[in-house]
Amino acid sequence: MSATSTITVEDLLRPPERSGITISPDGARLAYLSMWHERLNIWVEEIDADTAPRCVTADESRSIVRYLWADDSRHLLYQQDSGGDENWHVFRIDLDDPGAPAVDLTPFPGATVQKLELRVDRPGHATLQLNAENVTEFDLYDLEITTGTLTRLAPSPGEGSTWMLVGETLLRRSMRADGTWELWRGETLLATFDGDAYPMDVYPFEAAPDGTGIWFGSYRGTDHLHPARLDLATGEETMIHHHPQADMDTRPLVFTNLPSPLIRHGRTGELLGVRYHGMRMHTHPLDSHFAEILEAVGMLCDGDISTLTSDDDQRRWVVTFLHDRDPQTWFYDHESGRSRLLARNLEHLNADLLAPVESIEITARDGLRLPAYLTLPAHEEPRDLPLVLMPHGGPWTRDWWRYDSIVQLWANRGYAVLQPQFRGSAGFGRRHMEAGVGEFAGRMHDDLIDAVDWAIAQGYADPERIGVFGGSYGGYAALVSLAFTPDRFAAAVEYVGVSDLVDYLRSLPEYARSGLVNNWYRYVGDPSVPEQAADMSARSPITRVGDIRAPLMVVQGANDVRVRRENSDRIVAGLRERGNDVEYLVFDDEGHFIINPENVSTLYHAADQFFARHLAKVPATTPAA
Numbered sequence: 008m009s010a011t012s013t014i015t016v017e018d019l020l021r022p023p024e025r026s027g028i029t030i031s032p033d034g035a036r037l038a039y040l041s042m043w044h045e046r047l048n049i050w051v052e053e054i055d056a057d058t059a060p061r062c063v064t065a066d067e068s069r070s071i072v073r074y075l076w077a078d079d080s081r082h083l084l085y086q087q088d089s090g091g092d093e094n095w096h097v098f099r100i101d102l103d104d105p106g107a108p109a110v111d112l113t114p115f116p117g118a119t120v121q122k123l124e125l126r127v128d129r130p131g132h133a134t135l136q137l138n139a140e141n142v143t144e145f146d147l148y149d150l151e152i153t154t155g156t157l158t159r160l161a162p163s164p165g166e167g168s169t170w171m172l173v174g175e176t177l178l179r180r181s182m183r184a185d186g187t188w189e190l191w192r193g194e195t196l197l198a199t200f201d202g203d204a205y206p207m208d209v210y211p212f213e214a215a216p217d218g219t220g221i222w223f224g225s226y227r228g229t230d231h232l233h234p235a236r237l238d239l240a241t242g243e244e245t246m247i248h249h250h251p252q253a254d255m256d257t258r259p260l261v262f263t264n265l266p267s268p269l270i271r272h273g274r275t276g277e278l279l280g281v282r283y284h285g286m287r288m289h290t291h292p293l294d295s296h297f298a299e300i301l302e303a304v305g306m307l308c309d310g311d312i313s314t315l316t317s318d319d320d321q322r323r324w325v326v327t328f329l330h331d332r333d334p335q336t337w338f339y340d341h342e343s344g345r346s347r348l349l350a351r352n353l354e355h356l357n358a359d360l361l362a363p364v365e366s367i368e369i370t371a372r373d374g375l376r377l378p379a380y381l382t383l384p385a386h387e388e389p390r391d392l393p394l395v396l397m398p399h400g401g402p403w404t405r406d407w408w409r410y411d412s413i414v415q416l417w418a419n420r421g422y423a424v425l426q427p428q429f430r431g432s433a434g435f436g437r438r439h440m441e442a443g444v445g446e447f448a449g450r451m452h453d454d455l456i457d458a459v460d461w462a463i464a465q466g467y468a469d470p471e472r473i474g475v476f477g478g479s480y481g482g483y484a485a486l487v488s489l490a491f492t493p494d495r496f497a498a499a500v501e502y503v504g505v506s507d508l509v510d511y512l513r514s515l516p517e518y519a520r521s522g523l524v525n526n527w528y529r530y531v532g533d534p535s536v537p538e539q540a541a542d543m544s545a546r547s548p549i550t551r552v553g554d555i556r557a558p559l560m561v562v563q564g565a566n567d568v569r570v571r572r573e574n575s576d577r578i579v580a581g582l583r584e585r586g587n588d589v590e591y592l593v594f595d596d597e598g599h600f601i602i603n604p605e606n607v608s609t610l611y612h613a614a615d616q617f618f619a620r621h622l623a624k625v626p627a628t629t630p631a632a
Contacts (some may be wrong), residue, residue, distance in 0.1 A: 010358055012386070014419050020045060022604070023352035027072075027264070030054075030325045032273055033080040034318030036102075036624075037325065037338075041307055045604055046070045049083060051102060054323075054338075056526040063100050064109055065352060070602050072263045077121075077152045078130050084152070085109075086120065091566045091598020093516070094119040097135065099152060112155045112593050119518070122169075127276035134160070134172055143517045145169060158372045167521030173239065174218030180209075187522040190221075190237075204437055206403045206526040207260045211267050216276035222247070222269055224255050224297075229290050230436040232257065234269065234281050238487070244397045246295065247278070251287035254434045263402040266314050270297070274319040284434055286366035286378055287311050287408050288329060294547070300324060300341060307337045307346055311408065324347065329409045331364040343606045353410065360385060362418035363608070364408055369427060369461045371454050378435055379458060380406055382414050382424040383467065389433060393472035393622040394423040396488070398455055400479035402443065403526060405434040412477070422474070422622065423467045429454035431530065447508070447531050448487045448546035455484060456492060465468055471497065472622045476614065478502040478562075479599065486548035486578070489555045498621035500614045502562030503599050508543040509534045516568050549574060552581035558588035560617045562610055564597035590617060 028039040045071035052060035074085035083100040098109040118139040126132045136145035144163030147170040168181035179191040186202030225235035232254040234247040235600030256268040270280040279297040288311035292298035336350040348470040383389040395417040430444020462468035482504015532539035563575040582589040
């Protein structure tokens with residue numbers, strides 16, 4: 008690859024000028040995320056007035072990634088933690104008082120807010136769950152947005168249980184010891200849900216606006232997650248729609264800034280459509296007017312419709328499109344039929360230098376079909392290339408077709424990039440997900456090796472230059488790759504990766520432990536059971552440091568409440584004692600997610616140089632085009 012086609016790390020990582028664009032309920036304003044003092048903050052602009060956009064938050068310590076409009080179009084709510092500690096507070100902005108600072112509506116040290124939701128049935132109010140009284144239990148509160156008044160609607164129903172408000176009726180969700188989810192109204196058991204089907208939670212799980220039912224994700228009668236309705240009077244389940252080849256989009260369970268797969272009317276709460284997510288995103292209308300909207304906006308871009316927001320009259324819409332090389336956001340007026348481009352995320356890049364992302368399928372050694380994404384360098388013969396294997400995090404999540412700056416970084420440096428959706432990944436059917444039970448460092452890892460072997464057999468990859476890059480579970484997979492199959496990989500970069508499964512589960516935040524039955528305990532083991540703890544240790548890279556031979560780069564957030572720094576310290580110390588080639592980056596102001604732009608830049612500059620040395624491709628620093 009010539010130096011003139013190399014894209015700098017800064018250009019690849021540069022945040023869009025505007026991202027997360029949404030429209031206010033009255034249709035008069037746009038809100039979006041953009042940089043202020045080197046951090047993402049919230050900006051607002053008038054749609055019909057010729058006035059300059061204004062920044063309405065002033066967070067200089069950490070980027071804001073979650074916000075929503077209040078129904079009055081005057082207030083914005085956003086959530087923020089401190090240094091990555093995952094104690095999320097709710098802040099309010101008053102757009103009619105530009106000089107006023109954001110107000111922390113949940114100023115309780117050590118507490119965190121979950122499930123912040125606007126109340127369709129009670130304008131000006133939201134509900135949230137908060138563990139201010141007891142760190143392991145969440146009480147249900149009503150929040151009056153204008154005044155900030157918090158009213159406790161119900162104390163926690165007990166550890167591992169939560170409340171749900173349907174109209175004015177309180178429903179209790181709880182979990183049996185075997186992982187079965189239960190839904191109760193008072194002393195009446197309304198429904199049960201097989202916990203094995205929901206490793207993270209029954210999702211989605213939302214109240215129908217008439218108060219008589221619940222909309223939720225079901226596998227009943229099919230391998231794929233689809234929307235269903237539960238009648239609260241009879242307990243009867245009714246299928247709303249079913250896609251024969253794709254699950255509903257469950258990414259928001261992990262990526263909480265993403266919208267629900269159930270697309271609802273902002274004012275009435277009625278169900279308009281549903282997002283399905285196969286190898287590409289598909290939005291299915293459940294309402295005739297919304298079908299007209301989809302047909303019209305689908306002509307604006309050849310990408311996949313991602314998020315849609317509208318005013319309360321469903322006249323004005325903002326639509327964001329996923330795309331591997333040209334993601335866009337559009338404004339559309341359904342009354343006039345006029346549209347205009349609001350943002351092209353990558354307008355500073357030459358799209359011809361970016362690599363297309365291809366959907367493929369690989370057959371594992373036991374016959375399981377593995378969906379995967381393959382990205383090959385642009386304008387280069389795809390033969391005997393160094394390859395970067397990228398296992399995703401979770402593991403109960405997935406990759407998707409989109410512009411991924413890190414995938415494009417490796418492709419631009421001349422590496423093939425392979426993202427296998429190994430067994431245990433969510434979103435490809437229940438059977439595919441449950442094939443991961445008991446297979447950490449087992450068949451889940453075999454799937455990665457089988458994917459690499461496929462790339463070698465196709466002639467894409469040089470078997471002597473295979474790297475692996477991953478974070479969280481992907482970091483665990485990277486460590487397993489080096490420790491369990493040391494002869495297969497030339498180098499690895501892992502960030503906030505789990506190295507000790509036993510310690511990981513024992514050190515999770517107390518409020519998170521009650522939810523481990525259907526995921527970590529079922530798929531990996533319960534560390535309180537000696538036999539299972541022994542098996543977990545055997546599947547932990549920390550116990551096989553002596554087997555690691557390839558160069559390793561370790562990245563850690565000092566404030567990580569999931570993967571403790573002590574374990575990364577142990578991995579690095581053990582390797583250095585043996586004289587191994589190991590690099591270590593620790594960010595003092597980060598947690599489990601590396602967010603601050605200067606830290607992200609440092610991480611990927613270092614990873615770029617690391618792979619350039621050990622996969623022997625191009626120099627890590629070359630002039631930009």
